[in-house]
Amino acid sequence: MRIEQLRDRSDLGVISAVALKSLGFPNPWLKCGPGGPWQRMHPGVVLLHNGPPTRDQQLTAALLRAGPGAAVTGAEACRQHGLPARGSEIHVLTPGSARGSGALILERASPMPPASDIGGFPLVSPDRAVVDACRQLHSSDEATALIAAAIQKGRCTPESLRREARTNRFGTKLVRTVLQELGRAESVAERDARRLSRRIRLTTPRWNVTLADADDLIIGRPDAWFDDVGLAWEIDSKAFHYGPRDYERTLARNSRYAAAGILVVQTLPNRLRDNPEQVARELKKAHRAAAARPRPPVRIVEVA
Structure with missing residues (x-):
């Protein structure tokens, strides 16, 4: 049997030893040795060439x-x-x-x-x-x-x-x-943020709460909120990946934070993953700065 015909009987050049024997190759393993034209893939399975197999093969x-x-x-x-x-x-x-x-x-x-x-x-x-x-x-x-x-x-x-x-x-x-x-977290980044927060032992943050100002206007919903000092921590895993409208919403959110007197730390997920010690230093420094000034008149509100 010609090799072209034999390959037609195979699946992507892969064929069982049983099939080979039925086609007139009583000992196909002889062709699978060093330098042979075929190769043994698994027990009972032969590849009809001796080069690297593809992933499909x-x-x-x-x-x-x-x-x-x-x-x-x-x-x-x-x-x-x-x-x-x-x-x-x-x-x-x-x-x-x-x-x-x-x-x-x-x-x-x-x-x-x-x-x-x-x-x-x-x-x-x-x-x-x-x-x-x-x-x-x-x-x-x-x-x-x-x-x-x-x-x-x-x-x-x-x-x-x-x-x-x-x-x-x-x-x-x-x-x-x-x-x-x-x-307990909305994303992998938030999971990493929770771990880092527990490790550096700042005041216990609240997660994903909604904030309102003194006029009851909604400010935002930070990933983490250090209520005693008025510090927001945003893990911006989405705003920098989806498009201009998300970027605009991020700018508007940060403007509301600034108008309400809230300090905000923004962290990208890859920095949280790859440079947690640097993120920890930034968060501690911001926490000290927030604690050194009067707490802004904002509060946590329940949103239906």
Whole structure:
């Protein structure tokens, strides 16, 4: 059989050893040795060339190794869903009992979760993909970034992720911990801000409260409000990313703060993440400056 015909019988150049034997190659592994024209991808799986496999070929080989009914999950499925997951491993759920090798994780699932064909590959839902990806992580920050991205992009909701973590509890402690923290914060940046605030031990801030001036006009809703000294802390994670109208709203908000006599510290999320000590110094200095002058006549109000 000519190699062109053989490749037509394969899937992206990936084929099982069983299929090769049925096509007249009783010992295909002889062609997979050093310098051979083919290469062994996994036990029972051959790639019909000896160059680096593409990612699609790696996925095809992983699914062929896993057997019928398998589905991609974890970091690779997250990326296919448009989420920024780390990890080069390929994680596949299978109803069978095949074992993984190298960077291939094969996990038996019973029952198998629903899967959808995306880009030619069966993928689990974004919720299951995110939970399984986090099961392979050891960093709270990496898990938080992935979970927050999934929520912000509308692929998942906090409740759908909690439900998935409850259904698939093995190894999901990190997911559940991150979701609990995010439940107390509106963003990853706010989570980092809360941590920094606890560490530097200034007066206890109030989070996401609405402020009004002496004439009962609404001033703003700072991310953190140090009520005893009249200091606002804004984590401007959105205003500098979405467009001119958001920028205009930020300027108008800052003008209202200034008119009411409120000192405000503005922090970008990347500085909070990458330079927390510098942010801490700025916040302490602003807190001292706010405490050294009369507190402005503003108050917290309840907004229906």
